[in-house]
Every structure is written in structure tokens, then in C-alpha cells.
Amino acid sequence: VPDRAVYRPSTAGNSFGDVAWRSGAATDDAQGRRSTHVDDIEVPAGEPDDYLSARVAAALARTPEVASLDISVRVVGDAVLVSGTLESVTQREHALAVTQAEVEPRPVRDGLTVRELHDPEAPEDLP
Amino acid sequence: MRVAAVGDIHFGTESGGQLRHWFDELDQCADVLLLAGDLTRVGTVEEMEVVAAEVTDLPVPVVAVLGNHDLHGNAAPEVTAVLQEAGVTVLEGDAATIPVDGSTLGVAGVRGFGGGFIGACASAFGEPLMKEFVGATMQAADALGAALDGLDTDVRVALTHYSPVADTLMGERPEIHPFLGSYLLAETIDRAGADLAVHGHAHHGVEKGITPGGCHVRNVAMPVIGTPFRVYRVGG
Numbered sequence: 055v056p057d058r059a060v061y062r063p064s065t066a067g068n069s070f071g072d073v074a075w076r077s078g079a080a081t082d083d084a085q086g087r088r089s090t091h092v093d094d095i096e097v098p099a100g101e102p103d104d105y106l107s108a109r110v111a112a113a114l115a116r117t118p119e120v121a122s123l124d125i126s127v128r129v130v131g132d133a134v135l136v137s138g139t140l141e142s143v144t145q146r147e148h149a150l151a152v153t154q155a156e157v158e159p160r161p162v163r164d165g166l167t168v169r170e171l172h173d174p175e176a177p178e179d180l181p
Numbered sequence: 182m183r184v185a186a187v188g189d190i191h192f193g194t195e196s197g198g199q200l201r202h203w204f205d206e207l208d209q210c211a212d213v214l215l216l217a218g219d220l221t222r223v224g225t226v227e228e229m230e231v232v233a234a235e236v237t238d239l240p241v242p243v244v245a246v247l248g249n250h251d252l253h254g255n256a257a258p259e260v261t262a263v264l265q266e267a268g269v270t271v272l273e274g275d276a277a278t279i280p281v282d283g284s285t286l287g288v289a290g291v292r293g294f295g296g297g298f299i300g301a302c303a304s305a306f307g308e309p310l311m312k313e314f315v316g317a318t319m320q321a322a323d324a325l326g327a328a329l330d331g332l333d334t335d336v337r338v339a340l341t342h343y344s345p346v347a348d349t350l351m352g353e354r355p356e357i358h359p360f361l362g363s364y365l366l367a368e369t370i371d372r373a374g375a376d377l378a379v380h381g382h383a384h385h386g387v388e389k390g391i392t393p394g395g396c397h398v399r400n401v402a403m404p405v406i407g408t409p410f411r412v413y414r415v416g417g
Binding site for chain 1: 195
């Protein structure tokens with residue numbers, strides 16, 4: 055289907071990390087990397103950023119030392135930005151390590167914060 | 182009566198001691214502590230033992246429901262037992278009555294489940310999996326209703342993990358509301374009657390809401406309240 059944005063793993067070319075991608079009408083550049091065109095839109099070679107973000111988010115959720123569904127993962131330029139609030143410094147360190155392992159060789163930008171609690175507030179009276 | 186509540190503390194094995202110093206002084210401001218689920222990250226016995234140490238021998242009774250994270254390890258009976266051994270009353274479709282200075286506080290609890298809210302909710306229609314999904318919420322709502330109906334107390338509180346209203350989800354992406362709660366829980370609360378409904382689960386929501394029938398709803402997820410607990414005075 056040459057003119058539709060249908061993404062599916064491919065066994066040749068257009069690889070990023072361990073995953074190969076093929077979509078739309080493909081053309082190879084001088085280095086053998088494959089970019090694609092959908093109508094007039096050029097789709098960069100490699101794993102689409104949206105899928106990369108989803109893959110990292112899933113890894114963060116299934117890693118027991120992190121197990122957070124609250125971490126935002128965004129691709130910004132070449133980097134991957136993770137942000138959100140976690141419960142401990144240890145959990146944050148694990149989250150950064152998992153992210154780096156998933157997106158190597160891209161750099162990871164740390165936007166994570168660790169939860170800080172303040173003293174309980176005055177009771178609320180409910181009528 | 183003074184009801185302290187918190188949910189979504191998401192303790193890992195390294196979290197011990199984070200809340201204990203606040204909990205030790207609870208009797209100065211509350212008559213009971215409600216835990217609205219997601220006490221752990223992945224629902225292991227080891228994590229729940231850390232939670233248990235945090236709430237053992239507190240100066241007020243502790244009543245809890247489990248959350249979805251507490252079920253992730255497929256060890257609900259085991260983690261429930263850990264809490265019970267620590268003196269915590271764990272509710273799942275049942276209720277507890279707590280005497281408070283000559284009056285009684287009733288807490289009906291159920292974890293609940295998703296499905297969404299009126300105008301944008303799932304229906305028990307079509308695929309068996311879809312019917313099972315909505316059916317699980319219906320069963321939870323029925324169990325909560327039966328538990329509330331069985332309470333003959335001066336004050337009644339509904340304790341859930343999932344939200345009964347969309348009000349307290351404001352700030353969450355609307356697309357995920359069906360995974361955060363169900364109006365079926367609110368419908369049950371309004372039919373059976375309660376003075377307060379407490380839930381967690383919605384980390385990016387807001388604290389305050391109300392059911393269509395006028396019951397106060399409070400989202401006590403720790404990321405929302407930002408404190409070790411909130412206290413509500415109910416029933417004069």
C-alpha cells in the first residue's frame with residue numbers, strides 16, 4: 055500500500071535500534087537509510103517518535119522498580135524527555151536507566167521530580 | 182466525626198518510614214484512617230509488608246481497599262493478609278462499623294472499576310470481554326450498595342479506589358476517564374445514601390466533587406492532596 059501511512063516491521067533497511075520500519079512509499083538515501091513519503095509529507099527513517107514514546111512508557115510501567123503509569127515520554131529533537139513525579143529517588147534512578155536502555159543511543163533528558171509532602175492541612179467541615 | 186484519608190501512596194520496598202511520623206499523631210486530628218488503594222507499586226508481599234509496618238499499632242483504626250497496583254502481582258489474598266495481620270480492616274464489598282465517642286461510623290468499601298461516565302461510558306454490549314469489563318463494575322457497584330445498605334450507623338462513608346464521578350478527574354485526559362471510574366458507583370452511593378465518598382486512582386485530578394445526588398466526593402490520591410492525609414469532619 056504505497057500511499058498510506060501503514061507502519062509495520064520490515065526485515066530490511068530503515069532500521070532504528072533493533073526494530074526496522076517501513077511505511078508509505080519508500081526511498082533509500084545514500085547511506086541506505088529509508089525515508090518515506092505519504093502524499094507530500096516526508097516521514098523520517100526509523101521508528102516513529104510516537105511509537106518510541108509508547109514503547110518507553112510501556113517499559114517504565116512493566117519495570118517493577120518503577121511501575122508508574124504517570125511518566126510522560128516525549129521525543130524532543132534527538133533527545134527523549136521523561137517527566138512526571140515519582141515517589142522516591144531510587145524509583146527516579148530506575149526510570150532514567152530504563153529509559154536510557156530503551157532509547158540508546160539517543161540522549162535522555164530528565165524532567166522527573168520526586169514527591170515532597172507538606173504537613174496535613176486543617177480539617178474540612180462537610181455539611 | 183473526623184475521617185482521615187489518603188490513597189495512592191505507592192510504596193516500594195525502599196519507602197519505609199515516609200509516613201509513620203505523621204500517622205503516629207493521627208488521634209490528635211482524626212478518628213479513623215481510610216486507605217483508598219494503590220498502597221504498593223506492583224502488589225508484592227514485600228511491598229505490602231513495608232506498608233503494614235507504616236500502619237501497625239496506629240492510635241486510630243485503619244480501613245482500606247486495594248487498588249489496581251495492589252493487584253498487579255496476582256497476590257491479592259496474600260497482600261490482604263499482610264494488611265490484616267497489621268490490624269487493618271480490608272474491605273471488598275463489605276463494611277466496617279467503628280464506634281466513635283458514643284456514635285458510630287460506617288465504612289462501606291469496594292475497589293470498584295472503570296467504564297466511564299454518563300454520556301461517554303462503556304456498555305455491557307457486544308464482545309464477551311466488553312460485557313465482562315462493564316459487568317465487573319456492575320458487580321462492584323452492587324456490592325458497594327449492599328454494604329452501604331447493611332450499615333446502620335450515624336455516619337456512612339463509601340470508600341473506593343476508582344472514582345464515582347468525573348468531577349474529581351478534571352486534569353486527567355478525558356480519553357482515559359473510562360479507566361478511572363464509573364458513574365455506576367455514584368448511582369449506587371446516591372441510591373443507598375452516604376455522607377461522604379472517598380476515592381483515589383486519579384493522580385492528576387482534583388480533590389473535590391459531588392455525586393448527582395449530592396454526596397460529597399473527595400479524591401485523596403496523594404499526588405492530588407500533596408499531604409500524608411486529609412481530614413474531613415462529617416456528621417456534626
